Amino acid sequence: MGAGDARPKMRIPFSKPYIAGKELYYIAQAVTYGNIAGDGHFTRGCSNILESRFDIDKVLMTTSCTSSLEMAAMLCDLEAGDEVIMPSFTFVSTANAVARTGAKPVFADIRPDTLNLDENKVEERISPRTKAIMPVHYAGVGAEMDAIMDIAERHRLVVIEDAAQGVNARYKGRALGSIGHLGTYSFHETKNYVCGEGGALCVNDPRFTERAEILRDKGTNRQKFFRGEVDKYTWVDNGSSYVPSEVVCAFLYGQLEEMDELTQVRRKSFGHYRNLLTPLRDDGFLQIPFVPEHCESNAHIFYVLLPDSDTRDGLMSTLREHGIASVFHYIPLHSSPMGAELGCNDIELPVTDDLSGRLLRLPLYYELSEEQQREVAERIDDYLRKRGRRFDVARAS
Numbered sequence: 001m002g003a004g005d006a007r008p009k010m011r012i013p014f015s016k017p018y019i020a021g022k023e024l025y026y027i028a029q030a031v032t033y034g035n036i037a038g039d040g041h042f043t044r045g046c047s048n049i050l051e052s053r054f055d056i057d058k059v060l061m062t063t064s065c066t067s068s069l070e071m072a073a074m075l076c077d078l079e080a081g082d083e084v085i086m087p088s089f090t091f092v093s094t095a096n097a098v099a100r101t102g103a104k105p106v107f108a109d110i111r112p113d114t115l116n117l118d119e120n121k122v123e124e125r126i127s128p129r130t131k132a133i134m135p136v137h138y139a140g141v142g143a144e145m146d147a148i149m150d151i152a153e154r155h156r157l158v159v160i161e162d163a164a165q166g167v168n169a170r171y172k173g174r175a176l177g178s179i180g181h182l183g184t185y186s187f188h189e190t191k192n193y194v195c196g197e198g199g200a201l202c203v204n205d206p207r208f209t210e211r212a213e214i215l216r217d218k219g220t221n222r223q224k225f226f227r228g229e230v231d232k233y234t235w236v237d238n239g240s241s242y243v244p245s246e247v248v249c250a251f252l253y254g255q256l257e258e259m260d261e262l263t264q265v266r267r268k269s270f271g272h273y274r275n276l277l278t279p280l281r282d283d284g285f286l287q288i289p290f291v292p293e294h295c296e297s298n299a300h301i302f303y304v305l306l307p308d309s310d311t312r313d314g315l316m317s318t319l320r321e322h323g324i325a326s327v328f329h330y331i332p333l334h335s336s337p338m339g340a341e342l343g344c345n346d347i348e349l350p351v352t353d354d355l356s357g358r359l360l361r362l363p364l365y366y367e368l369s370e371e372q373q374r375e376v377a378e379r380i381d382d383y384l385r386k387r388g389r390r391f392d393v394a395r396a397s
């Protein structure tokens with residue numbers, strides 16, 4: 001969803017999945033148990049870890065964060081003409097979940113410091129048709145949930161946290177995904193904890209639990225049947241096939257067991273980039289990520305902001321020439337072809353337009369060595385100092 005995804009054949013790739021421990025052993029175990037469809041031992045194991053670690057009432061494992069977002073949109077009973085407020089600076093799935101119900105994504109601008117939905121720009125987008133707000137926790141740093149929940153309460157809206165990037169990150173001590181009425185996680189191979197393709201729906205408001213189980217299981221009440229609450233299961237609602245396979249959950253279980261170790265290594269790499277790039281920041285050549293005091297990040301993304309998009313593009317090609325992959329995102333959704341078709345492009349989002357054109361993500365994965373990070377930083381230093389473009393004094397302050 002950006003451009004410049006230069007994954008193949010880079011000496012330092014952008015991201016790289018990692019075997020944390022017992023993933024393959026657990027897959028073998030799942031096969032031995034004789035049940036590799038969904039909702040067996042490992043599916044329950046993954047839900048249990050997430051529920052207890054993050055203090056979430058009900059976690060339903062799904063096939064992807066995209067599926068979880070679709071379920072969340074269905075749980076809000078969205079219909080044609082309804083509206084949902086979200087950032088334009090996000091992955092396509094946030095908006096697609098809403099658009100496919102016939103409802104309209106209404107984009108609001110982001111904060112210049114965290115690149116998260118600007119809580120002060122939300123209320124002006126509310127109309128009588130607004131049903132929900134979808135904050136996205138960009139880079140694993142929490143959006144301003146207190147303010148967002150307060151707005152939602154006053155206007156009786158549902159809050160769906162797109163916490164795809166926010167697994168094991170916290171806002172004022174609370175796990176991202178556990179704060180809104182609904183929250184969604186991703187375990188896609190580019191995220192912090194992975195199983196190839198996978199996700200979860202966090203149900204924090206019990207009024208949604210029963211229906212969420214039905215939507216996830218092809219519109220049937222099979223979960224009730226499993227619990228012995230009904231003596232046969234049948235078709236009771238809409239739904240689809242959102243239950244992940246035990247094979248996938250067995251792999252994920254091995255990752256979730258090592259969750260804190262994986263995060264610790266990522267945080268270390270994040271801090272290392274920050275130290276290496278601080279001199280360039282101090283000299284006005286780039287900006288580095290900001291994490292508010294009250295947010296505990298999971299170090300999902302390390303990005304830099306360059307003074308202009310030509311410098312960003314030039315830096316990206318220079319790094320590529322040296323075998324270093326870097327990527328940018330997002331093409332803001334309001335300026336995408338689908339955004340135009342849905343009539344979501346007739347708004348001004350100056351911060352989104354500006355920052356998305358100047359952002360570059362650096363390689364970040366478990367096995368990235370300090371030496372490789374030093375090399376990345378040296379290439380950046382070389383290029384930017386030679387080019388000589390700095391931030392305006394006004395912008396840098």
Ligand SMILES: *Cc1c(COP(=O)(O)O)cnc(C)c1O
Nearest residue numbers: 064065066091093164186187188
């Ligand atoms: C990765 C991501 C998604 C989609 O996750 P999948 O598990 O690949 O469906 C959705 N929203 C955001 C913000 C993401 O970063």
